[in-house]
Amino acid sequence: MSAREEVLARLRAARDVGGSTVPDVPRDYHRTGVHAPGSAAAVERLTETLTDYRATVHRVGDLDGVPAAIAAVLAGSSSVVAPPGLPGEWLGEVTATVRRDDPPLSVADLDRLDAVVTGAAVAIADTGTFVLDALAPDQGRRAISLVPDHHVCVIRAADVVSSVPEALARLAPDGPLTFVSGPSATSDIELDRVEGVHGPRRLDVVLIVPPRA
């Protein structure tokens, strides 16, 4: 008998002895968050939770504000990588050398670059999280947002949801996803959180929040 057949046979026998009644899963937890997606309150909460985990948040009123905000946070950088589909105008005011990841850069190249600018698929206000979808052209493959030490992420208010369930409902799990909540950190020394290990040590978020009508 192959290992596959044997393991499955054992598990079937054990499951039948131990019980095969499938329970109903109660879904009475909140599947909709306290704040409406894209609402001022959701954006406000996201700002708090991001800041709490040491990301720096920069608000701009519309897309036209993005180039200046990105240029400002990249003031000290000499080189930056951008995924193939990031809007070119976002990097229009940057003084650093811009490298498009198209064709893909080598890991050694990425290691020589100071920063990366990406968009995001969705952000979660409750937890201070944004999610990068590797199949989205403005987010790009995983290595580019991992190797450079400084990550600048642009998030639209419309992509901000309150809760984890709302975020997962918006995501397709086929391609690689990365949930990011603050710069890299560890709790391994006396169980206290210390920022800055292997992932980017500096995280800036540019939040596009149109003024309310």
Add this chain to the structure above:
Amino acid sequence: MTTDLGMPTVASDPHGHLRGTEPFPVAAHRALADTQLRQNLGHATRTIRAKRAAVVGEVDDWEELRRAGECVKADVMARLPELLEQLEASVTARGGVVHWARDAEEANRIVVGLVRETGSDEVVKVKSMATQETGLNEALGAAGIAALETDLAELIVQLSDDKPSHFLVPAIHRNRSEIRDIFLREMPDVDPDLTDEPRRLAMAARAHLRRKFLSARVGISGVNFAVADTGTISVVESEGNGRMCLTLPDTLITVMGVEKVVPTWSDLEVFLQLLPRSSTGERMNPYTSSWSGVTPGDGPQTFHLVLLDNGRSNVLASPDGRQALHCIRCSACLNVCPVYERTGGHAYGSIYPGPIGAVLSPQLTGIDGPDDVNASLPYASSLCGACFDACPVRIDIPHLLVQQRAAAVEAHGRPTAQDLAMRAAAAAMASPGRFSLTERVVKLGRLLSRSGRIRSVPGPGAAAWFGARDMPEPPAETFREWWGRRERS
């Protein structure tokens, strides 16, 4: 070579590292005498308990989430073989290769073979309980392959040739100055002026591992959740070492215990809320990665998934005992356990310590008679109930402990006074809310030991416990009473 792996010793037990070499009471006795260890554990578990309480308090549907988590896991157990076949089909359809392993030895053999095929003699690893369980590093070492642990705490354990003592923070028993000393001694390029400031220690680990990450050709990981219908594998971490291992190598080998499968993607909406808050006491851990099979142009282009039984089918056969397979390894039950806080993780022998380890390890290995060291584990508890309250998937650990004690008594001889009391306790343990009643029943043991001294207790482990503690009779005061008195004073 930056890491001295020492002389590799391959676990001779086909189950890997699920059994220690001495009964819990003997090991606990020694641990209790280690003041530094107790201070380190006390400090770390106090810190994490406070953080967990604060972030759990923010969530007003916490109990509803716990119940959902419990039921999703019960559903998984009821459909485990079918879900695994579905997972296999999903992963295969997306370009992954699925392997099955009956036990630890077989899993190690598969992984060693896969690494050899790549021609690499070095792998980078992200912390995984499954590969600690199988003793994979030793098996790789014996095959001439260096396994580099990249999680900070795991690196500390590896550099000091130590053993892990906690799920989340395997080096929880080390404080910052001990960590600095280990780094100074074992990292060849470390700054000799390294201080014990946690930030500086984290930077030293970054510098130490950076080159390895950028050049690694093979990565090895575990799994937090594997989604049957989409083939999505999810790994939850903090430092970014996981992202490095999952993204940069050409080949990724992932080892998972079969119980880690969940039916659908949307089930993660429950666990991604329960796990980080219970584990590191954060609203969300810094990084969670998920992927499905192979994605052209992104990440490893060869992906192997190894499905590990290693005793899990034994556990599944027990209607109540299978709850132990619901564990999402958050370590909350360790952090709240008064016994763990004093003895640390090493005393449990198995790589699964604490309350969940005490009920899981003996079920995974089975008990080979009264002298089996794992037979003593169900006694490594005061039955205070804190583990149930903390468990994000509501595993009724106290109930399982009492049940396993009763089962051990049944299997190995005539009941003694202590056993009778334990059996009564099992009957009284209808719900965790009734612990104080149970504790009063346990105290019956005192009344029943008429001579005032228990000479021999045939219940497995009990003999060793009383022998090691040289205890004349069960204590007049229960652990909880003693604890309550101590907290008030």
